[in-house]
Amino acid sequence: MFRITIITAFTALVLIAAIPVPAADYVIDTKGAHASIKFKISHLGYSWLYGSFKSFTGSFSYDENNPSASKVSVEINTSSVYTNHAERDKHLRSADFLQVAKYPKASFVSISFQEQGNGKALLKGKLTLNGVTKPIIIDVTHVGAGKDPWGGYRRGFEGRTTLTLKEWNIKRDLGPASGQLEMILDVEGIRQ
Amino acid sequence: MQIGNNEQSWGVLSILLHWLVALTVFGLFTLGIWMTGLDYYHAWYNRAPLIHKSVGIILACVLLLRLAWRLFNTNPEALISHAPWEKKLAHNIHLLLYLMLFSIIVSGYFISTSDGRAVEVFNWFEVPAYPIGIERQEDIAGAVHWYLALILMALVALHTISTLKHHIIDRDETLKRMLRVTKPNEKKPNEE
Numbered sequence: 001m002f003r004i005t006i007i008t009a010f011t012a013l014v015l016i017a018a019i020p021v022p023a024a025d026y027v028i029d030t031k032g033a034h035a036s037i038k039f040k041i042s043h044l045g046y047s048w049l050y051g052s053f054k055s056f057t058g059s060f061s062y063d064e065n066n067p068s069a070s071k072v073s074v075e076i077n078t079s080s081v082y083t084n085h086a087e088r089d090k091h092l093r094s095a096d097f098l099q100v101a102k103y104p105k106a107s108f109v110s111i112s113f114q115e116q117g118n119g120k121a122l123l124k125g126k127l128t129l130n131g132v133t134k135p136i137i138i139d140v141t142h143v144g145a146g147k148d149p150w151g152g153y154r155r156g157f158e159g160r161t162t163l164t165l166k167e168w169n170i171k172r173d174l175g176p177a178s179g180q181l182e183m184i185l186d187v188e189g190i191r192q
Numbered sequence: 193m194q195i196g197n198n199e200q201s202w203g204v205l206s207i208l209l210h211w212l213v214a215l216t217v218f219g220l221f222t223l224g225i226w227m228t229g230l231d232y233y234h235a236w237y238n239r240a241p242l243i244h245k246s247v248g249i250i251l252a253c254v255l256l257l258r259l260a261w262r263l264f265n266t267n268p269e270a271l272i273s274h275a276p277w278e279k280k281l282a283h284n285i286h287l288l289l290y291l292m293l294f295s296i297i298v299s300g301y302f303i304s305t306s307d308g309r310a311v312e313v314f315n316w317f318e319v320p321a322y323p324i325g326i327e328r329q330e331d332i333a334g335a336v337h338w339y340l341a342l343i344l345m346a347l348v349a350l351h352t353i354s355t356l357k358h359h360i361i362d363r364d365e366t367l368k369r370m371l372r373v374t375k376p377n378e379k380k381p382n383e384e
Contacts, residue, residue, distance in 0.1 A: 079328065086307035086330040093331065174232055 023063035026155055026189025028074070030057055034156070034188035037076060045177030051092075055080035058108075060189055062155060070113040072123065074187075076106040078130075096172040103131050111135065119143075123159065130169045136161055138185065152190050159185035194373050197266050201374040206265070209258040210370060216251050217293065217348070220244060221341055245304060246313045252297045259290065273364050278354075285351055292344040299340065302333035 028035045037053040058074030079100040081092045093100040110125040119142040127136045138159040145155035161183045165174070196203040202210075227240035270279045304311050305321035306329035312318050326332060358366035365374075 084307070086309070087304060090303070090330040090334055172232065 023061045023066065023069055024153075024155075025061045025192045026059060027192060028056075028058040028060065029154070029188045029190050030055075034154075036184075036186050037074075038184040038186075039181045040184060041174070041181035042177040044175060049083065051081060051083035053078070053080050053106075054082050058187065060110075060187070062189075067115045067121070068113055070110070070123075072108065072110040072113075072125065074108045076108075078104055078106050097170050098130055099169075103129075106130070108136075113140075129163075132167070132169050134167070136163070138183075148190075154188055154190055156186070156188035159183070159187075161185075197268055199266060199269055201268050201369055203265075204373055205261060206258075207370060207373065209254065209261065213251070213254060213258065213293075216247060216254075217344070220247060220251070221345060223247075224341065242312060242314070245300070245311050246316075248297050248300055249311060249313045249319055252294070255290070255293055255297075268369065271364050271366060273362065274358075274366075282354060285347055285354070289344070289347055289351065292340055292347060296337060296340045296344060299333045299337040303330050303337060306330040306333065 035056075035058075037056055039051050040048050041051075043049045053076045055077040056074055058072065060070065060072040062070045078098045079093055081089055081098060081100075083089055083092065092098055095102075106127070106129040108125050108127050110123055112124045113121055114124075115121045121140040121142065123138040123140045124135060125138070126133055138161040140157050140159045143156040143158055146153070148154050162180050163183060164180050165172075166179065194201070194203045195205050197206055223240060223244050227236065227244060230237050230240065270282070274282075301311060301319070302324070305319075306326075308321045308323065310318035310320045355367050355370075358364050359368075368374075
């Protein structure tokens with residue numbers, strides 16, 4: 001009797017372990033700052049200027065067995081734009097660029113997620129920025145996942161995409177080499 | 193030539209300082225509006241703000257000098273023909289003009305120094321940043337700088353209109369006293 005109970009319990013455990021893990025929900029770790037939204041733009045064609053949005057929140061869901069069901073959503077406070085130069089940041093928040101008084105939030109909501117193998121994926125979603133909403137595609141690389149040392153479970157991705165300033169209602173012309181910028185996105189999610 | 197003031201007239205130094213400050217303030221206002229609208233590739237895009245800030249800091253020194261000269265010197269009395277309300281209004285406008293000028297310069301300083309950078313005065317010297325650490329200090333200081341400048345221009349208009357009223361309608365000495373040093377023998381011919 002006792003043996004049967006043990007076997008049953010063991011079988012049950014094996015079965016539970018074999019059941020596919022349902023899509024896990026992750027909160028992007030902006031609290032611990034293991035996530036960043038950076039951009040890189042050419043200065044006159046002579047060097048790269050880096051900037052970031054310091055304040056944003058987001059979450060994603062990801063299921064290893066059904067990655068195409070993954071979802072992401074991120075909300076950015078546009079006034080948190082930071083380029084390590086207060087006068088430039090002030091200008092970036094103005095009507096010449098991000099119009100943060102009028103559009104204090106930017107957001108990204110995913111539409112689809114296609115794995116390309118080798119840890120690469122294409123993430124399609126709607127970006128709302130500076131009053132414009134349009135679909136964009138982000139090249140995603142799965143960086144890693146696993147237990148953290150403090151009892152949690154984490155998963156991280158990096159993403160790259162290119163935005164053309166004019167398409168996002170940015171009126172300032174920064175010159176022929178600076179019409180586009182590259183977004184460099186790093187997210188680490190903590191499983192809930 | 194009479195350097196200091198006396199009870200009837202302004203001395204050379206007061207007259208020169210008055211017109212120097214007037215010209216500078218008007219120049220800074222115009223330069224400020226012009227430079228913030230410049231194209232990124234304009235030759236003056238960096239030079240104009242450098243001049244604006246440098247002249248602003250020098251103006252602060254000149255204003256302190258002017259204020260000291262005014263406080264430690266005899267000041268000509270208002271003309272007897274001026275009504276009491278005119279004297280009171282004129283005095284209050286003068287006070288406000290000084291207050292606005294200093295506030296505008298201080299707020300301008302707090303735009304440029306909000307990230308800890310010093311204000312460069314041409315390539316002569318730097319005024320270091322004073323950290324007050326307000327969030328988005330550059331935006332707040334920028335708004336204060338702009339709106340106070342508009343108020344200042346309104347006060348300047350009022351100051352000018354009042355002077356013209358005295359000159360054209362009352363036909364008194366108010367404006368003339370600020371244009372040339374009245375020789376003592378002109379004022380008191382019977383004392384000679």
